[in-house]
Amino acid sequence: MSAPASSFRPAASASALPTTAAGQRLAPGEVTRLSAPRAQLLRIDSGCAWLTFGRGPFEPGGSRAGDVFLCAGQTLRVLAGSRVLIEAARGMELRFAWQRPDAVQRQVLRRAPACAPAASC
Numbered sequence: 001m002s003a004p005a006s007s008f009r010p011a012a013s014a015s016a017l018p019t020t021a022a023g024q025r026l027a028p029g030e031v032t033r034l035s036a037p038r039a040q041l042l043r044i045d046s047g048c049a050w051l052t053f054g055r056g057p058f059e060p061g062g063s064r065a066g067d068v069f070l071c072a073g074q075t076l077r078v079l080a081g082s083r084v085l086i087e088a089a090r091g092m093e094l095r096f097a098w099q100r101p102d103a104v105q106r107q108v109l110r111r112a113p114a115c116a117p118a119a120s121c
Contacts, residue, residue, distance in 0.1 A: 025095050026088035033085050034098060040078045041101045042086075044070045047094035050087040051076070077101065 023045075026032060034040075042051075054065030069089065070076055078084060088094035 023095070023097060025093065026086070027093055028088050028091045030094075031085055031087045033083065034078075036078045036080055036082045036084075039080045039101055040082075041075060041097075041099050042070070042078055042084075043075045043097040043099075044072050045095040045097060046072045047088055047092040048072070048090045049094055049096060050089040052085040052087075053082060 026047075034042075042049075049070045051068045051070065052066070053068070068076065086094075086096070
């Protein structure tokens with residue numbers, strides 16, 4: 001990442017962000033590493049995230065490699081086995097959720113209104 005050395009601050013260790021972490025926060029310029037042993041969903045709740053995938057352009061196993069920017073309201077599915085550095089970019093605090101897609105689906109289903117048998121949904 002190209003943040004000036006004076007503004008680069010590593011966040012808590014990667015182990016502080018469990019695979020099912022929701023509601024994580026990074027201060028402007030903070031960076032942390034996330035690993036996806038299973039497919040994960042990264043949702044940006046506020047701010048802007050600078051993501052760097054893999055170890056370079058020739059990541060083995062066909063995994064995504066390179067940089068991606070996501071802003072508030074955007075979601076990205078991260079493939080199993082991926083490694084990603086995430087930085088709070090553009091001088092903004094970053095709030096994000098890092099969850100398994102099935103956990104997100106359960107949350108959506110719990111919040112969805114039940115349809116009456118005769119009603120069309």
